[in-house]
Amino acid sequence: MDIYLLYKNLKKKYGKPKGQWALWCKRPKTKEEIEQVIIESVLTQRANWKNVCYAVSNLKNNGLLSLEKIVSIKEDELKELIRPSGFYKVKAKRLKELCNFVVNECGGVESAKKISLEIIRKNLLSLNGIGEETADDILLYAFEKPVFVIDEYTRRLVKRYNLTDKLSYKHLQEFFEKSLGKKDYALYQDFHALIVIDGKEENR
């Protein structure tokens, strides 16, 4: 099975990624858009996307959809705003830690983009509540690093087509990156989005 052909077929079937994916796959993104993607990467953990939208709207309506603002507001205020996204207590804590890291340790999103992949990935993973998938979401969709994101839908796809037997995150990530041959962040962004879009479609 040619993985790139799989991508072409999904692309043919769905075209440009829609909905949330339109923003996540937008190239290039403004600073505000990058920050929104980072915030959404935490809010979307094990959450229905509609619920994420409610939380994002709350932040936006209060002028707080920004990393600096999230660093400065009270955690209790943040909790109430992001409540619809579920697991709101832990997510408020995680968000504040993540935003603080990007703003104060990295010097903001533009400087963060310039940090080497290995270093920034390791640092993101050291934060509480940022696992491999969330870290790679941020690296790929916010910082435009060529890392292939593995999630539940990707695993289902691998199983459905029997692409490979080992299902660990690291193995699957290497499998996709090697199979696609080139480290192309734009391709990785669209492909992962299409895998999720297609996975949801299969589910109905």
Place this chain on the structure above:
DNA sequence: CACCAGGCCCTAT
């Protein structure tokens, strides 16, 4: 009413 959603951490084997 029951079950689910793009995760992650902690604890116990």
Place this chain on the structure above:
DNA sequence: ATAGGGCATGGT
């Protein structure tokens, strides 16, 4: 190393 429980909301 790996399985299972907890975290919580709104949709279907």
